[in-house]
Amino acid sequence: MHGSAGKDDGHSTPQADPRSKLFPRVMGSLALFGLMVGLMxxxxxxPDPSELQQIEVTDDGLVVWFNNEPKTHGEFVDGSLALLFDAQGRAQKGQLKLNDKSVNWRVLLSDEGLLLSVVAARPLQGEWAGREVDDRWRLEIHLREQ
Structure with a gap:
């Protein structure tokens, strides 16, 4: 056979690897350790997930309490209020009086979180604002007739 390979080397036996076999193990161990520290x-x-703690009825709306501030999206749709919270909690419902007229509210579990809907026989308007009180998040919802 012609070529540049040495003629004294055996063809079926690979050449000895001069690199240490310990180096890949050390690098693998360091990578695993770094991954575990990063996960911890x-x-x-x-942060802790937001959780609905309680709902209070007031003269002109609702006060909703959370353990910390949830992401909130809300809008008035055809005279009813719909607020979506990125939080956990349980389904519940209730009723409040606004100008001596009944207003129903309900909390439903959805794929995106909790959905609070407020419905009355006539169209509603209002606003909501949240703030931190005593290491909890308080969302005040003020309603009025349209």
Whole structure:
């Protein structure tokens, strides 16, 4: 056979590898250790999920309490209020009086979180605002007739 390969080497036996076999194990162990430390730090810095704690009825609306501030999206649709919270909680319902007329509210579980809907026989308007009180999140909903 012609070529540049040495003629004294055996063809069926590979050449000895001069690199250490310990180096890949050390690098794998360091990568695994770094992954575990990163997961622990991520778990410690992740905030607690928002949870609905209670709903209070007021003279002109509702007060909704959470353990921390949830992401909130809300709008008035055909005279009813729909608020979507990125939170956990349980389904509940109730009624309040607005100008001596009944207004129904209901909390439903959905795929995106909790859906609070407020419905009355006539169209509603209003606003909502949240703030932190005593390490909890208080969302005040003020309603009025349209």
């Amino acid at each position: 730090i991520g778990r410690l810095t992740t």
